[in-house]
Amino acid sequence: MSTHSNHPFHLVDYSPWPLMASIGTMVTVSGLVKWFHQYNNSLFILGNIINILTMYQWWRDISRESTFQGLHTITVTTGLRWGMVLFILSEILFFVSFFWTFFHSSLSPTIELGSIWPPMGINPFNPFQIPLLNTVILLTSGVTITWAHHSLMENNYSQTTQGLFFTILLGIYFTMLQAYEYIEASFTIADSIYGSSFFVATGFHGIHVLIGTTFLLICLIRHLNNHFSKNHHFGFEAAAWYWHFVDIVWLFLYISIYWWGNK
Numbered sequence: 001m002s003t004h005s006n007h008p009f010h011l012v013d014y015s016p017w018p019l020m021a022s023i024g025t026m027v028t029v030s031g032l033v034k035w036f037h038q039y040n041n042s043l044f045i046l047g048n049i050i051n052i053l054t055m056y057q058w059w060r061d062i063s064r065e066s067t068f069q070g071l072h073t074i075t076v077t078t079g080l081r082w083g084m085v086l087f088i089l090s091e092i093l094f095f096v097s098f099f100w101t102f103f104h105s106s107l108s109p110t111i112e113l114g115s116i117w118p119p120m121g122i123n124p125f126n127p128f129q130i131p132l133l134n135t136v137i138l139l140t141s142g143v144t145i146t147w148a149h150h151s152l153m154e155n156n157y158s159q160t161t162q163g164l165f166f167t168i169l170l171g172i173y174f175t176m177l178q179a180y181e182y183i184e185a186s187f188t189i190a191d192s193i194y195g196s197s198f199f200v201a202t203g204f205h206g207i208h209v210l211i212g213t214t215f216l217l218i219c220l221i222r223h224l225n226n227h228f229s230k231n232h233h234f235g236f237e238a239a240a241w242y243w244h245f246v247d248i249v250w251l252f253l254y255i256s257i258y259w260w261g262n263k
Helices: 017-038 042-067 074-107 130-153 157-184 192-224 234-262
Strands: none
Touching: 017 042, 042 192, 042 234, 074 192, 074 234, 130 157, 130 234, 157 192, 192 234
């Protein structure tokens, strides 16, 4: 399919990557089930390898279309912006369901829970230890990503690099602390509705932090290869929006689940 046109839209070429991503996701999920039931993670690893290779090549193609072929016109970029806005909106509603579950269970705990919250036998985390440190880390990362964005808008190459680097570092630090918190937890996902809602909500947030950190890492690599300019950097903006969304969700998680839900 020819990429030459006299209109502002981008008619994408035929690509194998959506199909490969679907296959990789199916293999990964099937491998997860196999891992849980047969304690064999070989299929899960294969699925992840397929996904990583697909992501690399799909993102490579999109970066090439945007940076070198000039296919991301103002009209196309506007569509991408709306797409990212709607995606983040869907993610907000995704987390609303978890908060709804938590408040439904905590505001009127059933007799099976001892009619108290947290339920009997649950020893929740101290909100002023690792959870508070993680809150400071994510708020600081919000500052560093904003610093990187403003530096990019001012064509300050080195400070954009520094801001992105520190944001990625803080994201990795957050993930390490959350992993340590999970290892040290005195309850599991199987311990009543408290354990289920806690690990599902904080676990999905942790996955979003990993995705956001990967997103920013790709942006750093692209920045080091001079893919972004003052007027053409939507890939970076999308990553920054996503990271701010992750920050805000964590604030709600900290206040409701770690602090209020601990009383």
